[in-house]
Every structure is written in C-alpha cells, then in structure tokens.
Amino acid sequence: xxxxxxxxxxxxxxxxxxxxxxxxxxxSPFSNLRWYKQDTGRGPxxxxxxxxxxxxxxxxxxxxxxxxxxxQSSLHITASQLSDSASYICVVSEGSKQKLxxxxxxxxxxxx
Amino acid sequence: xxxVTQTPKHLITATGQRVTLRCSPRSGDLSVYWYQQxxxxxxxxxxxxxxxxxxxxxxxxxxxxxxxxxxxxxELNLSSLELGDSALYFCASSVEGTxxxxxxxxxxxxxxxxx
Numbered sequence: 053x054x055x056x057x058x059x060x061x062x063x064x065x066x067x068x069x070x071x072x073x074x075x076x077x078x079x080s081p082f083s084n085l086r087w088y089k090q091d092t093g094r095g096p097x098x099x100x101x102x103x104x105x106x107x108x109x110x111x112x113x114x115x116x117x118x119x120x121x122x123x124q125s126s127l128h129i130t131a132s133q134l135s136d137s138a139s140y141i142c143v144v145s146e147g148s149k150q151k152l153x154x155x156x157x158x159x160x161x162x163x164x
Numbered sequence: 165x166x167x168v169t170q171t172p173k174h175l176i177t178a179t180g181q182r183v184t185l186r187c188s189p190r191s192g193d194l195s196v197y198w199y200q201q202x203x204x205x206x207x208x209x210x211x212x213x214x215x216x217x218x219x220x221x222x223x224x225x226x227x228x229x230x231x232x233x234x235x236x237x238x239e240l241n242l243s244s245l246e247l248g249d250s251a252l253y254f255c256a257s258s259v260e261g262t263x264x265x266x267x268x269x270x271x272x273x274x275x276x277x278x279x
Contacts (some may be wrong), residue, residue: 084263098267141207157206
C-alpha cells in the first residue's frame with residue numbers, strides 16, 4: 053500500500069533554532085516528492101519539489117533532502133522564525149498514475 | 165492569495181442536508197482537484213477534472229459528486245450529510261492534467277461542519 057509517514061507528529065522549538073522533519077514513504081513507482089507548508093486554516097503552499105535524481109533542494113531557510121534508495125526525505129529549517137509555525141506536509145507523487153499521496157504532517161510551533 | 169478561490173469559507177449544516185462547495189481555479193489552469201482533510205488526517209484525494217471532463221477518481225463517496233463547468237470552475241456536491249463528513253475541503257488546480265511539471269496551487273479551503 054502506498055503510504056507516507058512523517059515524524060515527529062509535532063515539535064516545539066525556540067525561535068532561532070534549527071530543526072529537521074522526517075518523511076518515509078513506500079510509494080511506488082516514485083515520481084517526485086514535495087514538501088508543503090500549511091498554515092492553520094489555509095491551503096498547503098509548495099516549498100520544494102524533488103525528482104528521483106535530485107538529493108537536495110533549497111528554498112531560502114528550507115532545505116529538503118531525498119534518499120531514493122532508502123525512500124526517506126527530510127526538511128531542515130534553519131534559524132527558525134515565529135512565522136514558521138505551521139504544519140509541514142510531505143507529498144509523494146505515484147509515478148504511473150501521477151497520484152499524490154499525502155503524509156499527515158508535522159505540526160511545528162516556534163516559540164519566542 | 166494563491167489564485168484559487170473557494171467559497172464559502174465556512175459552512176454549518178445539519179445531518180441529512182445537501183451542500184455545494186465552489187472552486188474557481190487559478191487563471192489558465194485546466195485541472196481542478198478536490199481533497200478532504202479530516203481532523204489530524206492527511207489530505208485525501210476525492211476527484212479530478214481536466215477541461216470539463218472527469219480525469220481521476222479517488223476515495224469519493226457515492227453521496228458526493230462533482231462537475232467542472234465550461235468556464236472551468238468546479239462544484240463539489242455533498243448530500244445526505246453525516247457527522248463524519250465534517251472536514252476541510254480543499255480545491256487545487258494545475259495547468260495540465262497533472263501538476264508534476266508546473267505544480268499544484270491550493271485554495272484556502274471550505275470548512276464544513278455537520279451538526
């Protein structure tokens with residue numbers, strides 16, 4: 053069964069600190085992996101997208117990594133800001149049908 | 165503003181009733197996708213339309229239906245509502261039949277509460 057699992061479920065960090073969120077997937081065949089940021093009550097907004105051949109992608113203070121062999125991805129947030137408080141969702145696109153499989157997200161709270 | 169417009173933002177209705185959610189895709193996008201997000205759950209794909217035609221179907225209940233009109237806006241109809249249908253309903257759009265090349269743009273969602 054195609055699944056995307058994220059950890060931790062929730063996380064609290066102090067403003068200015070770094071953190072890393074994890075994503076493991078069993079989706080096959082693999083097409084690409086996206087990280088989205090979802091503010092409370094809003095729709096997801098794309099942060100990064102990586103294909104099979106890419107193992108790192110940055111977007112400002114956000115850096116995503118992908119290990120297609122172990123089917124793992126991480127999202128590293130550097131020098132966190134209060135505005136980073138949100139849910140971060142890992143989404144894997146299943147290759148044959150181009151169907152998106154969503155993780156349940158990691159809820160990040162950045163505390164002053 | 166993402167460019168994808170969903171109305172209404174909030175909806176409260178009673179069990180057994182029928183509601184219609186509306187989505188206007190980003191200008192130029194031909195595909196519309198509907199997703200359901202229940203409390204603490206990941207987004208579940210319901211259905212996709214591409215240029216007026218149904219393209220893909222996910223975990224959509226028979227009580228639910230959707231359509232995409234010639235002006236490319238889409239409506240999701242939910243009938244015989246149950247308490248478990250309470251959720252956030254998101255619409256997304258993409259330029260092509262898949263967002264793999266140019267991405268997906270999500271609306272802000274409609275929060276449906278069934279009482």
